Amino acid sequence: MKRNQLSRLFGVIIAALACCVATANAELVGSWQFDGDANDSSGKGNHGTLENGASLSSDTPTGTGQSLSLAGGEQHVLVPHDSSLDITSAITISAWVKTANVGWDAIVGKTPSDGSSANHAGNYELRIDRDNENRGVNFGYQRGGVDDSTFHLNQAVSMPTDKWTHLAVTAEAGGEVNYYLDGALAGTHETLVDVNFGAPNTSPLYIGSRADLFTTMDGLLDDVRIYNEVLSAGDIAALVPEPSAGLLCLLGVAALIRRRRR
Numbered sequence: 015m016k017r018n019q020l021s022r023l024f025g026v027i028i029a030a031l032a033c034c035v036a037t038a039n040a041e042l043v044g045s046w047q048f049d050g051d052a053n054d055s056s057g058k059g060n061h062g063t064l065e066n067g068a069s070l071s072s073d074t075p076t077g078t079g080q081s082l083s084l085a086g087g088e089q090h091v092l093v094p095h096d097s098s099l100d101i102t103s104a105i106t107i108s109a110w111v112k113t114a115n116v117g118w119d120a121i122v123g124k125t126p127s128d129g130s131s132a133n134h135a136g137n138y139e140l141r142i143d144r145d146n147e148n149r150g151v152n153f154g155y156q157r158g159g160v161d162d163s164t165f166h167l168n169q170a171v172s173m174p175t176d177k178w179t180h181l182a183v184t185a186e187a188g189g190e191v192n193y194y195l196d197g198a199l200a201g202t203h204e205t206l207v208d209v210n211f212g213a214p215n216t217s218p219l220y221i222g223s224r225a226d227l228f229t230t231m232d233g234l235l236d237d238v239r240i241y242n243e244v245l246s247a248g249d250i251a252a253l254v255p256e257p258s259a260g261l262l263c264l265l266g267v268a269a270l271i272r273r274r275r276r
Contacts, residue, residue, distance in 0.1 A: 062091040075178040081236035090223035100214035106241040108182035113233035123224030125217035149173035197254035
């Protein structure tokens with residue numbers, strides 16, 4: 015009897031881990047969960063610091079842990095340069111986003127290369143643009159020349175306000191820019207013709223802003239990830255559990271543990 019109970023408990027724990035942890039077959043170079051700090055959980059050591067009043071919030075897409083809270087101004091997370099964050103041929107950026115207004119909200123930006131002005135994309139940049147009330151998603155990159163940026167704005171991908179939404183973008187040299195909302199393909203941009211679409215630099219990575227400290231997020235970010243490969247549609251869908259799925263899994267495990275102790 016005890017053996018059967020333990021087997022059932024083990025099975026539930028494995029199922030919980032499967033539904034609570036999404037895996038992707040690509041190299042993760044940065045993963046910021048914001049549970050207590052801005053440390054990187056990818057294993058690359060790309061830890062960040064909360065800057066200019068950026069803080070943590072208990073408002074999260076899963077109902078557990080914490081998220082990054084930004085109130086515009088110059089608030090952001092600053093991640094020092096590391097070569098693992100230099101992307102030149104393929105990239106996936108994903109994040110849970112909850113914006114508070116219809117302004118211009120930066121999600122991540124590997125700041126401009128040395129010598130370029132702060133309103134250029136740098137190695138790569140993902141932000142939400144404002145066009146009247148349309149919340150288009152904009153992926154940009156610097157092609158190698160100083161002040162030479164390319165932006166791919168997809169106005170068909172409109173981000174809501176005051177609602178947790180999972181956003182992901184994939185891009186590959188010689189391929190397309192694909193945008194995903196809540197795990198589903200929401201838009202595709204033209205083929206990238208640049209051999210290397212990003213210009214590597216030794217500048218830091220900004221989360222919730224870019225180098226100008228003007229295009230800053232007003233809202234919440236959680237589970238921000240950067241991969242140096244293009245994730246498949248299935249991999250991206252696996253990053254988006256139902257908002258309460260993680261909590262339900264943990265509650266189920268806890269209930270079985272309590273039952274086992276009786």
